[in-house]
Amino acid sequence: MSRLIATRRLVSKIFIPRLATRAFCTDAPEKLNDVPSGSHFNKEPEGDEHFMNDVPQHDIAIVGGGMVGMALACSLASMPLTKHLSIAIIDSNPALSNGPVIKKDDPPDPRVSTVTPSTISLFKDIGAWEHVEQHRHAYFDKMQVWDYTGFGYTKYNARDADKDVLGCVVENKVLHKSLLSCLQNKDFNSTIYPTRLSSLSLPTRSVSSAGASVSSTSSKNLANLAKLDLSDGTNLYAKLVVGADGSKSRVRELAGIKTTGWNYSQSAVICTVEHPTENFCAWQRFLPAGPIALLPIGDNFSNIVWTMSPKDASNHKIMNEVDFVKAVNHALDSGYGPRPESRVFGGDVLSSFFRPDVTSSVHERFEPPPKVVRLVSDRMAFPLSLMHANQYASKRVVLIGDAAHTVHPLAGQGVNMGYGDVSSLSNVIADGVAVGSDIGEVTLLKKYEAERKTANIAMMAVLDGFQKAYSVDFGPINILRAAAFNGANVFAPLKRNIISYASGERRLPFLS
Amino acid sequence: MSHRMFLRSLYRLQNLSRSSSNINPKHAVFAAFQPLLHNRPYANTPQPAASASSVNQTELAKFAAIADSWWDVEGPFKPLHIMNPTRLAFLRSTLCRHFGKDPFSARPFEGLKVVDVGCGGGILSEPLARMGASVIGIDAEEKNIKIARLHADLDPVASSIEYRCTTAENLVEEQMKFDAVIASEVIEHVADPAEFCKSLSALTMSNGATVISTINRSMRAYATAIVAAEYILHWLPKGTHQWSSFLTPEELVLILQRASISVEEMAGFAYDPLTGQWSLSDDIGVNFIAFGVKISQ
Ligand SMILES: Cc1cc2nc3c(=O)[nH]c(=O)nc-3n(C[C@H](O)[C@H](O)[C@H](O)COP(=O)(O)OP(=O)(O)OC[C@H]3O[C@@H](n4cnc5c(N)ncnc54)[C@H](O)[C@@H]3O)c2cc1C
Ligand SMILES: C[S@@+](CC[C@H](N)C(=O)[O-])C[C@H]1O[C@@H](n2cnc3c(N)ncnc32)[C@H](O)[C@@H]1O
Numbered sequence: 001m002s003r004l005i006a007t008r009r010l011v012s013k014i015f016i017p018r019l020a021t022r023a024f025c026t027d028a029p030e031k032l033n034d035v036p037s038g039s040h041f042n043k044e045p046e047g048d049e050h051f052m053n054d055v056p057q058h059d060i061a062i063v064g065g066g067m068v069g070m071a072l073a074c075s076l077a078s079m080p081l082t083k084h085l086s087i088a089i090i091d092s093n094p095a096l097s098n099g100p101v102i103k104k105d106d107p108p109d110p111r112v113s114t115v116t117p118s119t120i121s122l123f124k125d126i127g128a129w130e131h132v133e134q135h136r137h138a139y140f141d142k143m144q145v146w147d148y149t150g151f152g153y154t155k156y157n158a159r160d161a162d163k164d165v166l167g168c169v170v171e172n173k174v175l176h177k178s179l180l181s182c183l184q185n186k187d188f189n190s191t192i193y194p195t196r197l198s199s200l201s202l203p204t205r206s207v208s209s210a211g212a213s214v215s216s217t218s219s220k221n222l223a224n225l226a227k228l229d230l231s232d233g234t235n236l237y238a239k240l241v242v243g244a245d246g247s248k249s250r251v252r253e254l255a256g257i258k259t260t261g262w263n264y265s266q267s268a269v270i271c272t273v274e275h276p277t278e279n280f281c282a283w284q285r286f287l288p289a290g291p292i293a294l295l296p297i298g299d300n301f302s303n304i305v306w307t308m309s310p311k312d313a314s315n316h317k318i319m320n321e322v323d324f325v326k327a328v329n330h331a332l333d334s335g336y337g338p339r340p341e342s343r344v345f346g347g348d349v350l351s352s353f354f355r356p357d358v359t360s361s362v363h364e365r366f367e368p369p370p371k372v373v374r375l376v377s378d379r380m381a382f383p384l385s386l387m388h389a390n391q392y393a394s395k396r397v398v399l400i401g402d403a404a405h406t407v408h409p410l411a412g413q414g415v416n417m418g419y420g421d422v423s424s425l426s427n428v429i430a431d432g433v434a435v436g437s438d439i440g441e442v443t444l445l446k447k448y449e450a451e452r453k454t455a456n457i458a459m460m461a462v463l464d465g466f467q468k469a470y471s472v473d474f475g476p477i478n479i480l481r482a483a484a485f486n487g488a489n490v491f492a493p494l495k496r497n498i499i500s501y502a503s504g505e506r507r508l509p510f511l512s
Numbered sequence: 513m514s515h516r517m518f519l520r521s522l523y524r525l526q527n528l529s530r531s532s533s534n535i536n537p538k539h540a541v542f543a544a545f546q547p548l549l550h551n552r553p554y555a556n557t558p559q560p561a562a563s564a565s566s567v568n569q570t571e572l573a574k575f576a577a578i579a580d581s582w583w584d585v586e587g588p589f590k591p592l593h594i595m596n597p598t599r600l601a602f603l604r605s606t607l608c609r610h611f612g613k614d615p616f617s618a619r620p621f622e623g624l625k626v627v628d629v630g631c632g633g634g635i636l637s638e639p640l641a642r643m644g645a646s647v648i649g650i651d652a653e654e655k656n657i658k659i660a661r662l663h664a665d666l667d668p669v670a671s672s673i674e675y676r677c678t679t680a681e682n683l684v685e686e687q688m689k690f691d692a693v694i695a696s697e698v699i700e701h702v703a704d705p706a707e708f709c710k711s712l713s714a715l716t717m718s719n720g721a722t723v724i725s726t727i728n729r730s731m732r733a734y735a736t737a738i739v740a741a742e743y744i745l746h747w748l749p750k751g752t753h754q755w756s757s758f759l760t761p762e763e764l765v766l767i768l769q770r771a772s773i774s775v776e777e778m779a780g781f782a783y784d785p786l787t788g789q790w791s792l793s794d795d796i797g798v799n800f801i802a803f804g805v806k807i808s809q
Binding site for chain 2: 080081082084223224431432433434435436437438442443
C-alpha cells in the first residue's frame with residue numbers, strides 16, 4: 001500500500017486564514033485546490049493535516065508555542081513513532097513566525113531558566129541543545145548557599161554527585177529560539193497558526209446513541225474530534241488538544257479543569273547585572289525577608305532573583321540604578337551580618353561523626369560572591385504563587401507546563417517541570433501509536449497524568465516547604481538553620497541526594 | 513510438548529507496553545474482572561445437528577445482550593480495553609519479526625491482510641487498522657457488527673475496516689486467505705475448539721500467522737476466575753462457569769498442531785490490581801496468547 005504521505009514535502013508552515021468571504025464567492029462544491037498552499041489531500045488522515053469542508057484537521061493541536069509547547073513539538077518530531085503526526089501550533093506570539101535573530105552581544109535578557117541535567121538531555125535527544133550552545137549560556141559546577149547570620153554555609157560541587165555540571169543557565173529567548181530552529185530543521189509536518197484559541201468543543205456523544213444517524217461518514221468522524229475556534233474566526237479539528245498555554249491556560253478553563261493554588265505575600269525582583277570577572281557558581285544567600293540568588297549567565301553577567309515584600313519589590317524596581325546596585329551588593333555580601341568565615345557552629349562537631357563520608361568540598365572555604373558593578377537589564381517584579389491543576393488529562397485534552405503547574409521561580413524549577421511533562425507525554429503518545437491507540441483516548445492520557453502528577457506535586461511540596469522555611473525571620477531559629485546547612489555540607493551522601501532531587505534525576509524518597 | 517516457548521523479545525515487548533516494571537504474576541486475576549466474558553453456561557448447548565457451525569447460540573445471546581456497552585471503557589468489556597495495549601504489543605512484536613516489518617514504524621502492518629475473528633465491537637480491530645493493516649472484522653452476532661461499524665466510522669482510519677456478520681467457516685467456504693488470522697478471547701465461546709482451529713488454519717496463508725488468546729484451564733485460573741467471580745464477589749450465580757470449556761496451553765498447542773499451525777511463541781498476561789494494568793509475563797497460568805505459523809504444505 002503506498003501512501004501519498006510518503007511523498008509529502010515536510011516543512012513547517014504558517015497558516016494564513018483565507019478570507020471568510022471567499023466561501024461565498026463560489027457556489028460550486030469546494031475544490032481540492034482551494035486550500036492554503038503547502039497542504040495535501042489524501043484519504044489517509046494520519047500524517048497530514050487535511051481539510052474537511054474547508055476546516056483543517058490535525059492529529060495534535062498544541063495551544064501555546066512557548067518554551068514548553070515548542071519542546072513538545074520538537075520531541076514528537078524526533079521520535080520514530082510520532083514523527084508522522086500532523087501538528088498544529090497555535091500562538092499569536094510574533095516570535096514564532098518572525099522572531100528577531102538573537103545576537104551574541106545583545107545584553108542578556110532578565111528572563112532566564114536554570115536548566116537541569118535532565119532537561120539538557122531532553123534537549124540533546126531532540127537536537128535542540130546544539131542550537132543553545134551557539135548562544136550565550138553558562139554551565140555552573142558549584143553552588144554556595146549561606147545565611148546572613150554568619151553561622152553557616154554550604155557548598156555543593158558537581159563532583160559530589162559524580163557529575164560535570166550542576167546545571168546550565170540559559171535565557172528563555174535562547175531556549176525558545178533553539179526549539180524553533182530545531183523544529184524548522186526537522187522533517188516534520190507542523191503548521192503554525194499565528195492566532196489564539198478562543199473556544200473549544202469536545203465530543204460528548206457515545207457510540208450507542210449514534211444509533212440511526214444518517215449523517216455522512218465524514219461528518220460523523222468530525223463529531224468525535226475536538227473542534228477549536230480561533231480568535232481570527234477560523235476553526236480546526238484535532239484528535240488531541242495540548243494545553244501548553246501557560247499559567248492562565250484557556251484550554252484548562254475550557255476543559256473545565258479546576259486548580260488549587262495560593263499566593264505568598266512576597267514578590268521576586270528579577271534583573272541582569274554585570275561583575276568584573278566571569279562567574280561559574282550559583283550563589284544564594286538567605287536574608288530576613290527571603291533569599292537573593294545570583295546565577296551565572298555567561299560572560300561577565302549574572303541574573304538576580306531576589307525575594308522580598310511586595311512593597312519593597314516595587315521600591316527596588318523604581319529606585320535609581322546606583323542605589324539599586326548598592327542594595328544588591330549589600331544583600332549579597334556586605335549587609336545584614338558577617339560572612340561565615342569559620343564553621344564555628346555545627347560543622348566540626350558533625351564532621352567528626354561523618355568523617356568517612358566527608359568529601360573534598362567540605363573543606364572548601366567560604367567564598368564571597370562577585371561584586372556587582374552595573375545593572376544591564378530592566379527590573380521586573382512579580383508576586384510569588386503556586387498553582388496546580390487538579391487533573392492533567394480528560395478526553396482529547398491534556399495539560400503540560402505552566403498550564404498544569406506554576407511555581408515560584410526561587411529554585412528555577414518551573415520550566416524543568418514542564419520539560420519533564422514533555423518527555424513523559426511524548427513517550428506516552430509514542431506508546432499509544434505503537435499499539436494503535438486513539439491518541440486522544442483518556443485511558444492513554446491518564447498514564448501521562450499518573451506519571452507526572454506525583455513528580456510535580458512532590459516538587460511543589462518541596463518548594464512550598466522551602467518557601468515557608470525561609471520566608472520569615474525566626475531570629476534564633478536561624479542558628480538551627482545554619483546548623484542544618486553545615487550538617488548538609490559534611491554529610492556527603494545526603495548532599496548528593498539533595499543535588500539529585502534538585503537536578504531532576506531522582507524521585508523523592510517518600511515516593512519510591 | 514513444549515509449551516514454555518518464551519519469547520526472546522519479551523523484555524523488549526514489556527518496555528513497549530510500559531506496564532512491565534512491576535510484573536507480579538501472582539496478581540493474575542483476570543477472570544475475576546470479567547465475569548461475563550468467559551462463561552459457558554450450565555451444560556453444552558446442543559448444536560444444530562447437520563451444520564458444522566462453530567456458533568454456540570447461548571454464548572452469542574450473552575454478547576448480544578450487552579452489545580451497547582462494547583465501547584464503554586468502564587463497562588463489562590473493561591478487561592478487554594485495559595488488556596488491549598498488552599496484547600497489541602505482543603502482536604506488534606511477533607508480526608513485525610515474522611513478516612520482517614520495521615518495529616519503529618508507526619504503521620508497521622502496512623501491506624498485511626488481517627482477519628479479526630469474533631471481533632465483537634472492534635476493540636482489537638481498530639488499533640490493528642491504525643497500525644496499518646487492512647482489516648476484516650467478523651462476528652457471528654449481528655448486533656456486535658452494527659456497533660463495530662458505527663464506532664469505526666468515527667475515525668477515518670478505522671472506517672477502512674470491513675465488518676461482516678459471518679463465521680470463520682463461512683469465510684473458508686469463500687476461500688478467503690489472510691496474512692494473519694487473529695482470534696482473541698473467542699475460542700472459549702465456540703462450539704468445537706478443534707474444528708474452529710481448523711477453520712482459522714484454512715484462512716491463514718501458507719507461512720502466514722495465526723494468533724489466539726484465551727483463558728487457561730489451570731487450577732489457578734479456576735481459583736481466581738471462578739471462585740472470585742462466583743463465590744466471593746457473587747457477581748454470577750454459582751456454577752455459571754463451565755471450567756472444562758477452557759483450554760490449557762498444552763491443549764491449544766496440540767489442536768493447533770493438528771490443524772497445521774506450529775506455535776512458536778507464547779506469553780501470559782498478568783494483571784496488577786495495584787496499577788490496574790496488564791503486562792506480558794512468562795506466566796501463562798491464567799491468561800495466555802499464542803503465536804503460530806501455518807506450516808506450508
Ligand atoms: C518573570 C518570570 C521569571 C521566571 N524565572 C524562571 C526561572 O528562572 N527558572 C525557571 O525554570 N522558570 C522560571 N519561570 C517560570 C517559567 O518561565 C515557566 O515555567 C515557563 O515559561 C513555562 O512555559 P510554558 O511554555 O508552559 O508557558 P509560557 O511560557 O507561559 O507560554 C505560554 C504560551 O501560550 C501562549 N498562549 C496563551 N494563551 C493562549 C491562547 N488562548 N491561545 C494561543 N496561545 C496562547 C502565549 O502566547 C505563550 O507563548 C519564570 C516565570 C516568570 C513569569
Ligand atoms: C469475548 S468477545 C471478544 C471480542 C474481541 N475479539 C476482543 O477481544 O475485543 C467474544 C466474541 O466472539 C464472538 N463469537 C462467539 N462465537 C463465535 C463464532 N463461532 N464465530 C464468530 N464469532 C463468535 C462473540 O459474539 C463475541 O463478540
